[in-house]
Amino acid sequence: MRIGLVCPYSLTIPGGVQVQVLGLARELRKMGHEARVLGPCDGPPPEPFVTPLGNSLPTAANGSVVPLAPDPAAALRTIRAINDESFDVLHLHEPIAPGPTVTALLVRLAPMIGTFHAAGDIAWYGRLSKGVNWIADFLDARAAVSPQAKELAYRYLGGDYEVLFNGIENDLYFRDDSSRGATNAVFFCGRFEPRKGLAVLLEAFEKLADGTELWVASDGEGIDALKAKYAHDPRISWLGRITDAEKIDRLARCAVFCAPSLHSESFGIVVLEAMASGAPVVASALDGYKNVATDEVNALLVEPGDAVALSEALTRIIDDKQLATRLRLGGLERARELSMRHLAEIYVEIYHKVLERESVDPDHHPKSRIVRMFSDRVLRKPQFS
Missing domain, CATH: 3.40.50.2000 (Glycogen Phosphorylase B;)
Known part of the structure; x- marks a missing residue:
């Protein structure tokens, strides 16, 4: 299975979400899947299977300063990378964090699962949720790493969430x-x-x-x-x-x-x-x-x-x-x-479920056709006479 894991945070700066995304990708690859990670990088990519999407910008969130990439250049790199890789499924970590994950939601080039990591008071949830909760409906499945992460996501976005955990290698x-x-x-x-x-x-x-x-x-x-x-x-x-x-x-x-x-x-x-x-x-x-x-x-x-x-x-x-x-x-x-192998096995089951649903009804999202038309316009190569 070709799996694209999208991380909104710089993969060259230490952080819990980054550790989880890279660790999950390593475990999926050990299991025989073609997993790649897409995310910002402020330096050389930390692993050969990482596709860098440009530099990050420090952004305040939850008492922290997190390295996001909300700029248009990163958005275009995200769309091109997802299109070029032809993933079977996309796994978005922090799906409504400004940057690559929101971009991936907007263009919906493959079936998607979203994992919500954050808890507490996240500024962008309050600012963005009213504008992006309809985009979050494009997710084919939702997971949360803890009951606290589920509570935050549900408060602003609604929806159904499977509470899993963070894995350890x-x-x-x-x-x-x-x-x-x-x-x-x-x-x-x-x-x-x-x-x-x-x-x-x-x-x-x-x-x-x-x-x-x-x-x-x-x-x-x-x-x-x-x-x-x-x-x-x-x-x-x-x-x-x-x-x-x-x-x-x-x-x-x-x-x-x-x-x-x-x-x-x-x-x-x-x-x-x-x-x-x-x-x-x-x-x-x-x-x-x-x-x-x-x-x-x-x-x-x-x-x-x-x-x-x-x-x-x-x-x-x-x-x-x-x-x-x-x-x-x-x-x-x-x-x-709480091993990473156990977590990866659970996610693979979820990937198969969303792929099965997509094969039966590719237009099960009401706006899928509109999104595909938008994606086609963004990805269309210029024609010269």
Whole structure:
């Protein structure tokens, strides 16, 4: 099956949706499908199966700055790429995010499934939903990565959604060697944004024993103020942005991974990555993280913003090796349940269903003929006499 996965975010900038799209494509290709990823790239494409659609523009959303490509040039590249590849099915991630996914919806050159990732308050949902909810009806199937993502999409777009999950490529993360948990380090990894809770973690870390380290793999506007505030503490290592390989290495070696976010987490992919690496986890008790983690089973969950509770949970894991081992084993089991292969198999079933429906009734969308006429005009090559 020829499958086109369309991502609205730059594939060369770290992000949870990008990780999911690239990981799903890799798994589909392992299963024998011809999967390609289309998306913006601010540099060389990260994989040979990526078709770049131009550079991105920083856009504010949900307390983050996300790298979108809403410009006309990217739209034209999207249409041409989809037409040239002749995909059997298109899989749009964040279907109404400005840029390539909305373009793909507009031209509808193949049957489409949309996966909704976001939760919380997303600016473009409010601004665009009234104008694009009719376009969202072109989706042949809708999925959401969590109940919270489903709630946001349904609030603005209506429709039916199958709640799935984010998958993890376990073979990339698990490392069974003597370096596992070989340090007393707490590890934080993620973009620097206030909602990610790094300031709370730093406050909690001040209360930890002298022999404990903190690895901060983060960069972004505003982080210099925190560096200056805690410059007196030599236990803190400010790593900046790190490669995936270094992240995986540090996940294996840390004593505990901490995800102290304050709000607006749709699905705890960073928590799942830590679990797959065998790192014990302390995380905020957010609904998004609870989709992955269960308190005292495969993680310790604390109230968001509570530095005292966070410090106590971190200390428990560092001091109690039996607890750390129990949480590690529980996390590995949870990661196996949420494997990328399992997720890919579910999506393939959905692809087959939409293709079967399309073969029976290619005009089952009321506006399909109009959209095809529009697409033909955009793709028509100029004729010269």
